Amino acid sequence: GDSVTQMEGPVTLSEEAFLTINCTYTATGYPSLFWYVQYPGEGLQLLLKATKADDKGSNKGFEATYRKETTSFHLEKGSVQVSDSAVYFCALSPRRQNSGSRLTFGEGTQLTVNP
């Protein structure tokens, strides 16, 4: 079945540091890939997505590229801010009929950015 594996957390960085959170997946066919973010006390919010190989999703300075050859979708940001402190979830959605928007999530990575 489908699965998503994220790098283990928590991750603690200083402000303006470079961020990478690794994500790899296993799926049949060509899934859509997502990064969701959860700020304290809030629900999950879509951060970015990519729907086909070599697509790059980007939002709020975050980027991730859909790499089919390595089945990866690593999240990166060049300079993190304190306000980026949150839990980040990698997820996939199969593009099979009757699977709708069923998301399979990774474990989540807690990011803390210190001033």
Place this chain on the structure above:
Amino acid sequence: EPEVTQTPSHQVTQMGQEVILRCVPISNHLYFYWYRQILGQKVEFLVSFYNNEISEKSEIFDDQFSVERPDGSNFTLKIRSTKLEDSAMYFCASSERVLGEKLFFGSGTQLSVL
């Protein structure tokens, strides 16, 4: 930005009792979902709902669970005869369309079964 609203934010119940978790999806959305996250584990898909019927469910979603859209705005998850292992954060979500569409999540209901 429009929001998915969940109530209550916390629910405590005794083992064996029935609970109903409530959600108000975004008004023009047509697809509705429940997910849960047991403490320390992954967020897991439970069920999706479209056109007043279940469109997909996971192996977790057994006869203990049911969903309903009782009126034009609410979407509920009922858990009958709760067990200790049902303790989790339950997230409701909705989307305008299906197949890779962006999901909007509520902030969750933390269910504690004692």
